[in-house]
Amino acid sequence: MSVSFRSFVHPLEIPRQDATVQELLDVEAGEQWIYGQHGVGLYEGNSKLPNHQILSVQLTTHRILLLATSPPPPTASTSSNPSDPPALSSNLQVSLSDIRQTEYYMGFIRSSAKITLFLGENPDIWGDRDRGTNGNGANSGTSTNTHSNGTAAASKEDSTWTCNVCGYSNPTPTSLARSNTLAHQTPRCGLCGVVKDLVKAPSSSRPSTPTIGVTPSPTPKVITTPRSDSPRTTNHPENNVGGEGFEIPCPRCTFLNRPELKRCEVCSGILVPRGATTLVPDNKIDGIIRTDSPVPTLPLPAPIPQTTAKTGGHQNEMATLRISFRKGGEKEVYKRLRTVLSAKAWERVRTRGRGGGGQGGSAGDAGLGGGGEAAVRSGFGIDGILQNISLENKAQQGNVEDAFKDLEALMVRAGEMVKLVQTLNTKLTQQQANSSTGANGTGNGQAEDEATQTFLRSSLVQLGLPAPAITSDMVADERKYLEGLAKELGGLLTGKTGGREDDGLMVGKNGKGLVGMDEAWGIWNRARGVSLVSPSDFQKAIPLLATHTRPKVELMTFPSGLSVLHTPFYHPKIFSNRLASQLTPTDSDEVEKAMSTVEIALTEGLSVGLAKELVHLVESQFGQVVRDEQAQEQGGGERWYRNLINDTQMCDI
């Protein structure tokens, strides 16, 4: 069975003769122009459409527009006889949602490349074709019916014939094509080539045997609304509302339910009540054709339940429309067409439209419940999931933005804190200077004063650097920046900045002579407050550290790859010598001196891990100590001795 492509190809009204493609777009629905190509012609099936041979094809996110590039022939706009199919205007549009399938033909010798569009009714479970542009809540919330009319039924009559010889069900060219080009031709069977005349009696529209490839649909469309933006020339034969006894397909599981049920028997999903379509007021029922449509339309008779003449309405019936590319460009068009089809922009718009319509309907269309259910509907199914996901995403995005706002506020505050500390610090220094110049003061009070000041200052130092942290924008070139960094870090580590003598990180009472790079970096950044220094800058500043520190702080890398900063006290050579001398027995000792790694860590004031690394380093570098691994059996890990092995000569044995 074949459907006339005219069910899907609609004339396009053009506001002006020189209107641009952009002006034709339905901006409200979010339609966007994608691509255009000149020099195309149209075929229906295999037959040329003579009035549509010099066209340009314009691809948008929602439609394919076929625009005449030459003035339309006079016949194109005059036909208005309702019994005949009206001639199509020279400007056509095809809704992408009607495209069920596409085919691409490369062209062969003189045959141009073609794109075949298989047009069929959108198998939409909602039967809702509202595109969301219909602002009228009551109208969009309430669906209207369309019924098959005589024309469609008539064209249906002879839409197929069954070959008497081979039984193949042949599609017949539709009335339009036949009237134009194929009227004189006798059709032949597409499979065996036998002329139709040989067929004794034309088969009815319902052959007794099932036809190949076509199965009658058990699910008639229940609700349809004509496209608000694309009024049709003919009524949809497929938009058929049956009478009593029609089952309602569940929108969730597609099970066909008895009409009296409110919820699906299988999945308990809310059914779209047929009442919503049948119980609407009369003025809605027969108002399916918008009277403001510029294209001649057929007035409908009163709704007649047609249970017998199911002439269409299922997705297997497809009309074919071919676009022949006489001037090339078909590849690009086809590629973009595929992209656009897979993007399904019209679906998104429709989803939005349904939600809005639902709310409008519940307000304006009381008592029928259709609108209210439309709102509920959005909560389940893939639609609902997608909606939930997008809502969640929105909420998360909001949270993230809030969080960053907080962070920015914190940074501003932190900057203020550091400033406050600095001002306090300078004040304290002044006060100290004043009190030291002011000669007299009761000893007790002064001592107390100093203690307070020391406490204050030490807590300030904990909060930040005594001077503002140096940043790359403070100095001109990188070299100076790094030197500044090294100076600053050196001050932090040795505690000697600006003439003050404090306990630094590595020097002084609580100073650790050996500090891991990570620790130094962390403490430094804590002191810098907000203007953090990057690890790479830190590493670049390290080599300059030795020239800016007294005592020198240098970098040392252990065999394990661990890098540490060390004071001269822990220089490997000095450490090795110190360890060797510690291990050298005095005259009073009866045995060789030995120390375990833990003992070395204790005497050197290092962590066991660092002590182990350091001893291993000097062992491999200088060989002044040797290890005894078998002491492990007595507990305590490796024990270290001075190197007597090297001191023993061959002649000693």
Place this chain on the structure above:
Amino acid sequence: MESASSKSVTNQPTPDKASNGTVSNSPLRPYTSSSGFTYPAIWSFPPFFTLQPNPQTFAHQLTLWTRLILSWAKYHRVFRIDAGAADGGDCREVLENKSIGRRLLPTSIRQLVSSMEKEGLLSPDPPRQPNTFLIYWRKPEEWGSMIYDWVIENGMGGSIMTFYEITDGDMAHTTEFHQLPPVLLRRSLETLVKRGKAQIVKGEAEGVKFF
């Protein structure tokens, strides 16, 4: 800059020269065992039984051990060492110092043995296996010329002697090669054959004819 200089420099401490088996300023003393062999002071130094990671120290340690094993084996006339055994087989006495509770561990023994094999001081017997070795505290060439000298001195040149006569005969009791393992004896005699000074005669008991 001073900072850059110190790391790459590896200066080993100058070893103290000491000739009496002791290291100066060390409380360690040489130890004489019941068999009369005097172990050097280093034998009582616990790290001596741990092979050292420092390559320089390690090399020196190996030469000390090699020297110690050869002199110990020579003193005790031990001809075999077993690297497959956990304690070194015939050499277990020198490889373990019970008084300080240290011993050369099997992996260390293998390292020592392979280093000595490279120097030609050990030879696997049977050949081509990694466990049992003959200790060449005298090389087969030395044994060969020693035997030849002894044969000529005793006027037995030109006559045929059995292997047993050389190592266990009446006249062999006073020689150094008394009870030399037959494998070692054969290797020694083969060096003489190569030099054209002897010929091995095959018979009921193997014999050798000296020229």
